[in-house]
Amino acid sequence: MENTKENSFVRAIKSNQGLIITILCLIALPFVIALINGQSFSSLLANEPGQAKFYQGLIIEIFILAIYALSYDLLFGITGLLSFGHAMFFGVGAYLTGILLKSFGWTLLPILGVVAVAGVVMALIFSIVLPRVKGITFALVTLGIAQVFHIVIQSREMAKFAGAEIGLQGVTPPDFLNPISQRLRFYYFGLVAVFVVYLFYKRFVDSPTGHVCIAIRENEDRATMLGYNTFYYKLVALIISAITAALAGVMHGIFSPIIRPGITGSGFTIAALLMILMGGIGTLNGALIGAATFKLLSFLLEKWFGGASQVIVGLVYILLVLFLPYGIVGTWRLRRLQIKQGWTDLIGRFTGKGRAESS
Amino acid sequence: MKNDHILITQNLRMEFDALVAVDNVSLKVRPNTIHSIIGPNGAGKTTFFNLLSGNLSPSAGRVFYKGRDITQLPLHRTAHLGIGRSFQITNIFPNLTVLENIRLACQALGRGNFRFWRSHKYFKEFEERAREVIQQVGLEKETLALARSLPHGGQRKLEFGIILAADPEVLLLDEPTAGMAAEQVPELIQLIRDVQKAGNKTVMLVEHNMNVVMSISNTITVMHQGQVLAEGTAAEIASNERVQSAYLGQLYGDLSGS
Numbered sequence: 001m002e003n004t005k006e007n008s009f010v011r012a013i014k015s016n017q018g019l020i021i022t023i024l025c026l027i028a029l030p031f032v033i034a035l036i037n038g039q040s041f042s043s044l045l046a047n048e049p050g051q052a053k054f055y056q057g058l059i060i061e062i063f064i065l066a067i068y069a070l071s072y073d074l075l076f077g078i079t080g081l082l083s084f085g086h087a088m089f090f091g092v093g094a095y096l097t098g099i100l101l102k103s104f105g106w107t108l109l110p111i112l113g114v115v116a117v118a119g120v121v122m123a124l125i126f127s128i129v130l131p132r133v134k135g136i137t138f139a140l141v142t143l144g145i146a147q148v149f150h151i152v153i154q155s156r157e158m159a160k161f162a163g164a165e166i167g168l169q170g171v172t173p174p175d176f177l178n179p180i181s182q183r184l185r186f187y188y189f190g191l192v193a194v195f196v197v198y199l200f201y202k203r204f205v206d207s208p209t210g211h212v213c214i215a216i217r218e219n220e221d222r223a224t225m226l227g228y229n230t231f232y233y234k235l236v237a238l239i240i241s242a243i244t245a246a247l248a249g250v251m252h253g254i255f256s257p258i259i260r261p262g263i264t265g266s267g268f269t270i271a272a273l274l275m276i277l278m279g280g281i282g283t284l285n286g287a288l289i290g291a292a293t294f295k296l297l298s299f300l301l302e303k304w305f306g307g308a309s310q311v312i313v314g315l316v317y318i319l320l321v322l323f324l325p326y327g328i329v330g331t332w333r334l335r336r337l338q339i340k341q342g343w344t345d346l347i348g349r350f351t352g353k354g355r356a357e358s359s
Numbered sequence: 360m361k362n363d364h365i366l367i368t369q370n371l372r373m374e375f376d377a378l379v380a381v382d383n384v385s386l387k388v389r390p391n392t393i394h395s396i397i398g399p400n401g402a403g404k405t406t407f408f409n410l411l412s413g414n415l416s417p418s419a420g421r422v423f424y425k426g427r428d429i430t431q432l433p434l435h436r437t438a439h440l441g442i443g444r445s446f447q448i449t450n451i452f453p454n455l456t457v458l459e460n461i462r463l464a465c466q467a468l469g470r471g472n473f474r475f476w477r478s479h480k481y482f483k484e485f486e487e488r489a490r491e492v493i494q495q496v497g498l499e500k501e502t503l504a505l506a507r508s509l510p511h512g513g514q515r516k517l518e519f520g521i522i523l524a525a526d527p528e529v530l531l532l533d534e535p536t537a538g539m540a541a542e543q544v545p546e547l548i549q550l551i552r553d554v555q556k557a558g559n560k561t562v563m564l565v566e567h568n569m570n571v572v573m574s575i576s577n578t579i580t581v582m583h584q585g586q587v588l589a590e591g592t593a594a595e596i597a598s599n600e601r602v603q604s605a606y607l608g609q610l611y612g613d614l615s616g617s
Contacts, residue, residue: 208466208482209475215463218452225412225450227438227467227525236473 018285026191030056030184047183056187057179057255058299063190064251065275066291067197070284071244072272077282078205079237080217082139084269085126085146089242091264092118093249095153098168098259099161108174108254115250119243126242127235134220143266150264167260171253179255190251194288197244201284204240213237217282278320280327289328365390365561366411366529371420373406380406381417382585388563388578390528393555395564395572398582404565405447407582408533411563412444413437424529439468443522444531447565449514453507457498457517460506462489464524489524496520496550512543519547523554529561530554536568544568548575573597 013020030052034044037051044052068090075081093115100106100114129141152158154165162168173179179186204210212233215223224230253259262268271294279290297316301309324331332339366388373381381403388394396404409415411422413434421430424440432440452460465485466472480486493502496516501509506517515535522530535551536544548571555562566572572579572593579596581588589599596602 203478204475206478206480207475208472208477208479211459211463211466211479212472214455215452218454219450222450222452222521223463224435225414225438225444226464226521227435228472229433229435232473236475240475 023191023195026059027188029059030187045184047181053183056183058295060179060183060187060190060255062292062295063187063194064248064255065271065295066194066288067248067251068245069272069275069279069287069291069294070197070201071241071248072269073276073282073284073287074201074204074237074244075241076273077276077287078210078217079213079234080220081234081238082135083126083142084139084266085142085144086241086245086272087264087266087268088146088149089119089122089245090249090252090268091149091153091261092122093246094253094256094259094263095162095168095249096246097250097253098171101173101253102168102171103161108177112247112250115246116243119246120239122246123235123239123242127231127238130234130238131231143269146264146266146269150261150266153264154261162261163259165261167258169258171259173254177254179257186255193247193251197247198284198288201244205284209233209236214282274317276327278317278324278327280330280333283327283329283333286327286329293328364388365425366563367423368411369421369423371407371410371422372418373403373410373415374418379585381410384420384582384585384587386580386587386590388529388561390561391555391559392577393551393562393564393575394578394580395566395576396580396582397566397569397572398588401584402582403585404582405533408444408531408563408565412442412531414444438525438527441526441528442531443525443527443529445518445522445533445535447533447537449511449518451506451514451518451521453505455506456503457493457506457509457520458486458489458502460517461492461520461524462486464521465489465492468525492520492524495523495554497546512539512547515539516547516550519550526558527560529563531563533565534567535564536566536571544571551575 030044031041033055034041034052039048039050039052043050047053071089072083072086075083075086096115096118097111100111125145126142129138133141153162156164158164176182177186177189205214212223212228212230213236215226215228216230216233220230249263252263275290275294276287277290278293279286279288298309298313301312301316305312326334364387366386368384368386371381371384371386372379384403384407396407398404406415410417413429413432413436417430421428423429424442427440429437429440437444452463455463462479462485465488466479466482469482469485471477471482490502493499496519498509498513498516498520501513506514509517515538519532519535522532530551532551536547539547551562551564552575554560564572564576574593576593578590579593580590581596581599581602589596589602591599
């Protein structure tokens with residue numbers, strides 16, 4: 001009995017090797033960056049300004065985007081609901097956090113509660129049209145709803161709270177999660193948040209409910225005829241997705257010095273779509289990798305090319321879609337064996353062994 | 360009176376704009392029988408099936424299942440009552456495995472569908488039942504293959520398995536042998552027969568293969584231009600002159616003479 005338990009534990013570690021290695025690397029990363037930049041660990045722990053701190057910030061932004069991309073992957077990649085209004089979920093989380101912190105002096109815990117409730121309400125608003133429209137029509141309805149919010153948040157009437165088109169500035173973040181004075185703590189908090197959301201999503205996709213969501217994506221009519229009331233499954237996916245995106249918005253609201261109205265616009269929804277397209281639609285790992293690729297790509301290209309970077313970003317997307325049509329993770333899963341064989345051949349050619357010799 | 364029949368339609372009518380696809384069809388289906396519906400293309404057989412299964416809502420008339428009016432029932436409810444439906448054009452989950460296709464069908468009528476904090480593996484009974492069904496339809500070797508990778512005949516079997524999985528009392532099979540290789544047809548027909556006998560099930564069949572229909576049906580209903588032309592046993596239908604002149608004679612040769 002004891003033995004089988006240990007075996008299953010070992011097996012669990014082995015089957016999640018990649019995940020565990022990634023997490024260990026991310027735990028060590030701030031220290032590695034500090035080493036490379038010649039910064040001492042004590043100054044790192046004291047959150048002194050420097051290159052290390054800058055890179056921590058970059059990775060924190062990736063964490064936030066990763067949670068946001070995961071939430072979109074659940075909706076579109078797993079359940080097959082194409083939404084063009086996803087940025088609204090994120091935006092409401094961010095703006096609620098900013099406004100409640102700045103104008104009302106709330107603490108973080110009640111804000112989290114309010115944001116979760118707001119997530120459910122937004123999902124319910126989207127779900128009103130769910131039984132009536134499908135596919136691209138649903139996408140357009142969600143786009144419409146989100147655009148209304150996008151306009152309202154920039155309006156003059158709201159300027160007192162939301163800062164109109166300039167954005168919401170001067171939010172005082174809670175002391176224990178201050179993005180400046182406690183950045184390293186924020187970094188590890190973000191890492192834990194991504195990890196928890198990822199595990200929860202993995203379990204959801206593996207659950208009976210998640211399997212029905214996949215069935216709905218594959219053939220909704222068939223799922224209905226099997227006896228599933230597909231509306232409720234889509235609603236569950238929508239609610240979970242909305243709450244997750246709104247919580248990512250909370251992190252953005254605390255971390256970002258300015259909450260810009262751009263994060264509520266359709267461009268930011270497209271960003272989520274691009275992230276999961278690059279990573280691999282319907283693969284949760286893909287959402288994480290896609291978010292990292294997206295952020296690093298735009299950061300590096302802007303650093304190298306400045307203003308022309310947008311053009312090059314577009315080119316890179318075209319190339320990715322052409323050569324990795326299933327995204328990074330999707331293509332890897334399809335081609336794993338071929339890639340392995342290719343490497344063996346390549347190594348064989350250099351060492352004069354293996355298949356290259358025999359041919 | 361009503362309870363003698365498992366499925367009853369009363370003056371069922373379906374109009375698509377100017378076209379009357381099903382016109383005033385009243386039909387009674389006895390339990391534990393194979394009841395076939397035949398008729399030339401465009402006779403309204405598939406539309407009639409869609410009305411029975413709830414895929415379409417009739418313009419007029421009613422459908423009773425075990426004495427209960429199911430005319431306006433939402434589509435996902437009919438499966439829970441025990442009505443399973445297959446389609447002329449194969450309707451499966453092409454990108455999922457054979458096992459998952461059938462497991463989903465088992466899970467649909469079971470418990471725990473919204474326990475999203477549990478792994479699906481926790482609900483072992485669905486997978487066990489799915490493997491039983493896979494064995495029954497003879498797809499054991501393809502258990503973990505993707506449904507779309509199966510040959511057409513295999514997909515037809517899979518769809519039949521999806522319906523069986525829910526253990527329905529009434530099976531509505533719309534041309535189950537359509538597009539199948541001729542040598543595979545007897546196998547599937549035998550399967551349908553076995554399932555019907557072993558489970559005391561009622562099978563309604565739309566089929567173009569006359570040999571199949573004549574050999575397995577207890578009752579045959581002939582539809583023509585949306586209406587019921589005749590009803591009876593295989594022998595009665597084969598010797599019915601109206602049926603012969605309107606349908607069998609033209610299309611399939613003289614059956615009564617053979």
